[in-house]
Structures are given as structure tokens and as C-alpha cells.
Amino acid sequence: MRDFLDDRPLKLRRDRSGDRHYWRVAALAVGLALISLLLIILDRQGIVAPARLAVREAVQPLAGWLTERRAMIESWWATPRDVAALQSRIAELEAENARLNSEVLRLEQARVENIFLRQQLAITRTYPWRILGAEVMVRAPDAARRVLTIARGVEDGVQVGMAVIGQQPGGPPALIGVVESVGPRTADVLMITDISSQLSVRVLQADGAPLGLMQGQWQRGSRLRLELIDRNVTMREGERVVTAGLSGALDLPLDLAAMPAAVPIGAIETVQQEGQRQIGAIRPFVDPDQVRYVWVILSQDE
Amino acid sequence: MGDSQPRRIEERLARELGLALVLLALALVQVTLLTGLAGFSVPILLVLAIARALVGAGTAEPVRGLMRGLWWAFYGGLALDVLGTMPLGSHAIAHLLAVAIVGLAARRFAVERPLVPLLAVAVGTVIYEGTLALIALPAIEDWRMYGLVVVAPSVLLALIPTLPAVAIVHRLVRADG
Numbered sequence: 001m002r003d004f005l006d007d008r009p010l011k012l013r014r015d016r017s018g019d020r021h022y023w024r025v026a027a028l029a030v031g032l033a034l035i036s037l038l039l040i041i042l043d044r045q046g047i048v049a050p051a052r053l054a055v056r057e058a059v060q061p062l063a064g065w066l067t068e069r070r071a072m073i074e075s076w077w078a079t080p081r082d083v084a085a086l087q088s089r090i091a092e093l094e095a096e097n098a099r100l101n102s103e104v105l106r107l108e109q110a111r112v113e114n115i116f117l118r119q120q121l122a123i124t125r126t127y128p129w130r131i132l133g134a135e136v137m138v139r140a141p142d143a144a145r146r147v148l149t150i151a152r153g154v155e156d157g158v159q160v161g162m163a164v165i166g167q168q169p170g171g172p173p174a175l176i177g178v179v180e181s182v183g184p185r186t187a188d189v190l191m192i193t194d195i196s197s198q199l200s201v202r203v204l205q206a207d208g209a210p211l212g213l214m215q216g217q218w219q220r221g222s223r224l225r226l227e228l229i230d231r232n233v234t235m236r237e238g239e240r241v242v243t244a245g246l247s248g249a250l251d252l253p254l255d256l257a258a259m260p261a262a263v264p265i266g267a268i269e270t271v272q273q274e275g276q277r278q279i280g281a282i283r284p285f286v287d288p289d290q291v292r293y294v295w296v297i298l299s300q301d302e
Numbered sequence: 303m304g305d306s307q308p309r310r311i312e313e314r315l316a317r318e319l320g321l322a323l324v325l326l327a328l329a330l331v332q333v334t335l336l337t338g339l340a341g342f343s344v345p346i347l348l349v350l351a352i353a354r355a356l357v358g359a360g361t362a363e364p365v366r367g368l369m370r371g372l373w374w375a376f377y378g379g380l381a382l383d384v385l386g387t388m389p390l391g392s393h394a395i396a397h398l399l400a401v402a403i404v405g406l407a408a409r410r411f412a413v414e415r416p417l418v419p420l421l422a423v424a425v426g427t428v429i430y431e432g433t434l435a436l437i438a439l440p441a442i443e444d445w446r447m448y449g450l451v452v453v454a455p456s457v458l459l460a461l462i463p464t465l466p467a468v469a470i471v472h473r474l475v476r477a478d479g
Contacts, residue, residue: 032372033395037395043391069335
């Protein structure tokens with residue numbers, strides 16, 4: 001480097017009698033500036049472009065290598081280097097991860113709630129019911145009874161005997177059970193498929209709606225069993241079954257008086273003849289074991 | 303005796319070529335390693351040329367010292383032009399104007415005082431950036447905004463290596479003398 005500094009050794013001590021012809025400096029500056037101007041003109045005319053391109057091509061590998069080194073230096077600079085800094089960074093990322101997970105969960109809950117509220121809105125537009133949405137908290141752990149617990153209770157206006165409905169995609173809202181017991185903030189719902197569940201129902205036929213008795217059959221390996229009161233009436237596969245609401249209609253002092261009439265249940269899947277009796281197997285519109293969110297019918301508009 | 307003059311010319315040419323290559327290498331460093339800070343690069347070649355002129359102006363032969371600074375400015379500017387996208391000669395003329403004006407204006411001040419090179423580099427960078435703007439953007443209207451967005455950050459970046467650059471050039475010149 002020092003060889004390029006000058007062609008002659010310089011005297012660092014100021015010597016007032018030295019060269020004072022600064023016009024030479026100005027002249028050189030003007031001369032070199034003129035050369036530069038000439039180069040600008042020539043370059044704009046494309047005359048020196050090939051030479052310039054050749055030099056650039058020659059230094060391109062070195063330029064690329066240096067740029068890579070710069071990227072490595074930047075990466076190294078941005079990386080925490082000591083254990084404490086790394087641990088601090090990990091703690092930051094874990095905290096952020098936890099916060100984001102919580103946010104995702106909250107958004108997912110909001111999405112699900114939105115779906116259920118839309119379903120509820122559709123139900124109340126179609127049916128004359130006042131309903132209350134409830135999340136299914138737990139299901140009975142044993143197979144002896146088909147019961148689920150919902151997150152609504154007396155404080156929400158839930159009473160024993162009220163109908164609980166559910167809805168599956170593409171199907172109508174349908175009965176899944178009846179409130180069996182109520183706590184302040186929870187309620188147990190006996191599923192219609194439980195063997196101890198018995199309800200008066202009507203079969204919707206073209207010329208009438210004969211009464212029948214529906215009983216749960218889950219513990220017997222089936223789902224719902226239907227037997228008509230009037231043995232002269234014939235029931236056919238595909239006919240729909242709804243609640244009769246007899247207790248309420250007759251104003252009987254029973255828990256089931258709260259059960260409204262005409263709540264969809266299911267459709268007759270098969271019909272068997274047992275002596276003089278016809279026994280129908282009902283396929284419920286909603287599988288009570290599949291629901292995650294239900295609605296309690298609090299009342300029915302007259 | 304007859305061989306001394308041709309050898310002298312060859313030596314001078316070799317020296318100039320060597321200087322140009324060293325400055326080309328430094329230009330590569332400037333456009334690769336010293337770039338990236340919000341799109342700016344540290345104008346190390348301008349700083350070195352100004353430092354060379356200032357140190358040269360403080361010697362017993364100030365005219366020759368200043369002229370060496372001009373050559374450094376010219377070679378460094380051409381090196382940047384080769385690697386850059388502006389017309390060949392743009393950086394050279396910007397370097398020359400900055401070094402010539404600052405070198406002549408500051409020639410009577412002692413370069414050993416830190417404020418002198420810092421002020422010289424600051425003023426030189428303003429001239430350099432202004433000249434480049436006139437070449438690249440002749441129709442520019444909002445000079446105030448250009449000064450804030452382009453010139454001021456460039457000046458700050460140029461000031462960072464100024465004192466080390468002056469110290470290194472000073473040391474080299476002294477060692478050479």
C-alpha cells in the first residue's frame with residue numbers, strides 16, 4: 001500500500017518555502033473532471049459499455065463471495081451468542097407461543113360458538129320454541145345409563161322434563177333427550193336411546209297421526225323402539241315420528257308436561273310383526289352420542 | 303543513464319496501476335461488505351481520498367499531496383462506476399469535486415485536530431451526494447427532502463471511518479517519508 005502513496009517521499013514537516021502553486025491542483029482537478037465528463041458522454045453513447053461490462057464480469061465472482069461473507073456476518077451478528085441470551089430468547093419464544101396458542105384456542109371457541117348460534121337462530125325461525133343453547137360437559141362414563149351433563153341449570157331457567165334437542169349437519173333439529181335432574185348451573189339429560197326413556201309420540205301419516213309409545217333400546221343393541229296404541233293402524237318405513245306432548249296437552253302434573261308437541265325425533269327404519277303387535281325401529285335424526293352442543297326448549301309459543 | 307528515464311516511467315505506471323487495483327478492491331468491499339444499512343453504504347473511498355488530500359496538504363509539498371488526493375479520488379470514483387449502475391465517470395467527477403474543494407479549503411488547517419477531518423468529510427460528502435444527484439436526478443425539486451433522506455444519513459455513515467482512515471493514511475505517508 002505504501003508504494004502507491006506517492007512516487008516520491010513526502011516531507012511531513014511544513015515548509016513555508018515549499019511549493020505553493022495551487023493552480024496545479026485546480027488544473028489537475030479540472031483535467032480529471034473533464035476526462036470524467038468525457039467518460040460519462042461516451043458511456044451514455046454505449047461506447048465504453050463493453051469494457052465496463054468486461055471488468056464487471058471479471059470481478060463478479062469476488063463480489064459474490066464478498067456478499068456471501070456479508071450475509072454470514074449479518075447472520076452471525078443477529079444470532080444470540082451466549083447461553084443466557086439463548087435462554088432468554090427461548091423464554092421469549094415460549095411465552096409468545098403460549099400466547100398464540102391461547103389466541104388460537106379463543107378464536108376456535110368463537111368460531112364454534114358462532115356456528116351454534118347460527119343453528120339456534122335457524123331453529124327459532126323455523127319452530128315456535130324458545131330455546132337455550134348449552135354445551136355438553138360430560139357424558140356418563142358407564143354404559144348402564146345414557147346420560148349427558150349440560151352446562152345449564154336452574155339459574156338459566158332449565159327445569160326437569162324439558163326437551164333437549166340437537167342438530168347434525170343436513171338434518172332437522174331433533175329430540176335427543178329429556179332433562180332428568182337439574183343443579184344450579186348444570187343439568188343431567190337422559191338420552192332418548194336409554195332403556196329407561198319412554199315417551200308418547202305420533203307417527204306422521206298421510207291420513208292422520210296415530211299415537212304410539214317410544215322406548216330407548218341402546219342397552220339392547222338397538223336405538224329406539226316404537227309400538228302404536230291402535231293395533232289396527234299400520235305403520236310404514238320412512239314415516240316420521242314426533243313427540244306427542246300429551247302430558248302438556250292434558251295439563252298433567254308430571255315432569256313431562258314441559259315437553260312440547262311435534263318435536264322431531266326420527267324416521268321409522270324397519271317394521272316387524274310380533275304376534276298382533278307392530279314394532280317399529282326408529283332411526284333418530286340426531287345421534288345423541290354425537291352431539292357436542294344442544295338446546296333446551298324452555299317453552300313453546302301458543 | 304539512458305535507461306533511468308524509461309524505468310522511471312514504468313515504475314510510475316506500475317504504481318498507478320497498483321493503486322487503481324487496490325482502490326478497485328476497496329470499492330468491492332464498499333459495495334459488498336459495507337452496504338446494507340437501510341440501503342446506504344459507507345463511502346470509504348471518498349473518505350480515503352479526502353484523508354489522502356488532507357494529509358498530503360499538511361506535508362512540506364502540499365500541492366503534490368493534494369494532487370495525490372485527486373488521483374485517489376479519480377481512481378476510486380472510476381472503480382465505483384465500474385461496479386455501479388450510473389454512467390462511467392459519475393462517481394469519479396463527484397469524488398473529484400468533493401476532494402478538490404475540501405482539500406483546497408482545508409489545506410491550512412492541521413489535520414491532526416479531529417474536527418478538521420470530520421468537518422472536511424462532512425462537507426465533502428454533501429458535495430459528493432449533491433453532484434451525484436445532479437447527474438442522476440437533474441430534475442429534482444425537493445432538495446430539502448433529498449438532503450434529509452439521502453445526504454444526512456450518508457454524512458453520518460461517512461463520519462464513522464473518518465478518524466481511523468486519517469490515522470492510517472497519516473501513518474502510511476509518514477512511513478513512506
